[in-house]
Amino acid sequence: MRPTTKDLAKAAGVSLATVDRVLNNRPGVRKKTVKAVNEAIEKIGFVRNLSAANLAKSKRYRFRFMLPRRGDLFISELRERISETDRGLAAEGIEISHQEISQADPHLIARTLLKLSPDKVDGIALMAPESPQVRDAAIRLQEKGVQVVHLISGQLEMSDMDFVGIDNRAAGATAARLIGRFICGQQGKVMVVSETMNARDSLERRHGFDQVLRQDYPNLIALPSLETHGDQSRAQEIVLNTLRNNQDVIAAYIMSSEARSPLNALHCRTDPGELVVIAHELTERTRSALLNKEVDAIIAQNPGHLVRSSVRLLRARCDNREIMQSQEQIRIEILIQENLIPDGFAASYSAQ
Structure with missing residues (x-):
């Protein structure tokens, strides 16, 4: 016994x-x-027996996801999965919520984090651009007893904190490999678009992308990164100007998780199939783009897995338990038109 x-x-x-x-x-x-x-x-x-101990003490866990206020379709998908997970884990004494934070002001993010305390929340999953202010606030939050995991975009100097998301350098390298294969030896330039290069995920994707392109595809030249800042009119202007000034652009890599703005800009300027296009994350817009041949492949990470993994990590840290690392590895998924999940089964993808 x-x-x-x-x-x-x-x-x-x-x-x-x-x-x-x-x-x-x-x-x-x-x-x-x-x-x-x-x-x-x-x-x-x-x-x-932690379950029995928690039941005896009526212990509850309060976890909060700190998400960008300026998010679009992918952030909406994350919110849905957060609500779904909250309903599913309510019987286990786990309360899951989300809070919007500004992405533009690191000082404001830091002040928001420092207002949190152990009597309000047990752990947070933080999705925020990298900055010294956010880094220091997250460290102080942990010192107060609030657990922190970084979601999708981690802090480079905080390797001792948990990170939930795909290997972004490998994701960028994957995008370069796909473009190189699809181009089939043609000479030309690749347009690279991101919402912001202040985000660690975009920086790492760009590094992985450049490394593979320089090493294996000398026929392709990657242009400097374009930043849309989530603004449709800005995206339209910078994409159209780049295409106008670089007639030899033959491919585009959309690095950020929100692809709607750059895809809409490309759709106004090019015909489906005219450029090889790789984008990130499966949303309503990228799905339709893949079906309409505006996009050749999508590099995705399962939003349901992202949320559940964050919750498991936060709970393990609260209980001072060992983490099962293999369970928390987020896979890089490559979606093309032929293996795209039927629209009626989109919800089941997120629930996997």
């Missing part, structure tokens, strides 16, 4: 109350006693 807390108390030579304080990291226990309990845990193979 599995050792109980009574067995642990007997093996450590302490009371049940002391065992409870050690297991729950409560103050008032001498280091010598903590060491004795931990040694007894190893000796008898004690494994705590």
Whole structure:
């Protein structure tokens, strides 16, 4: 039979109350006693039944997703999956919410984070551009006892914090490989479009993209990154100007998760199939673009998996449990017209 807390108390030579304080990291226990309990845990193979303990204490977890206020279709998809996961985990004592934050002002993001406290929230999944202000605020938040995971776009100098998302450098390299294969040796330029290059995911995708293009496809030249800032009129202007000034553009790589604006701009200027186009994330707009041959392939990550993985990581950190890394690896998925999930089954993709 599995050792109980009574067995642990007997093996450590302490009371049940002391065992409870050690297991729950409560103050008032001498280091010598903590060491004795931990040694007894190893000796008898004690494994705590966290579900039973949480049920007995009516423990609840409060997790919040901090998402960009200026988001479009992909962010809407994430919000839907957050609500879906909240409903699914309510019986397990897990409350999941989301909050919009401004992406343009790192000082405002930092102030928003610092207003959070352990009496309001147990953990956050943060999707925000990289900046020293956001980095420092996230560190201080963890020091206060609020767990933090970085969602989709991580902070380079915060490798000790958990990250949920695809390997963005590998995603950019994948885009370069696809374009190189689809182009079939033609000479020309590649237009690269992002919402902002302040985001770590876009920076890493660009690095991976350039590395493969320079190494294996000398026939292709990648142009400097264009930033739309999520503005349709700006996207239209910079895309049209680039195509007007570079008649030899034969491909386009849309790096950011929100592809609607650059795709609409390209649609106004080019015919379907005229350019090889690779975009990120499966949304209503990229789906229709793939079906209409405006896009040749989509590099996607499952939004449902992103949300559930964030929740599992936050809960494990709150419980001081070991993380099953293989379960939290987000796959890079390549979608083409032939393997696109039928529209009626789009919801099942996110629920996988």
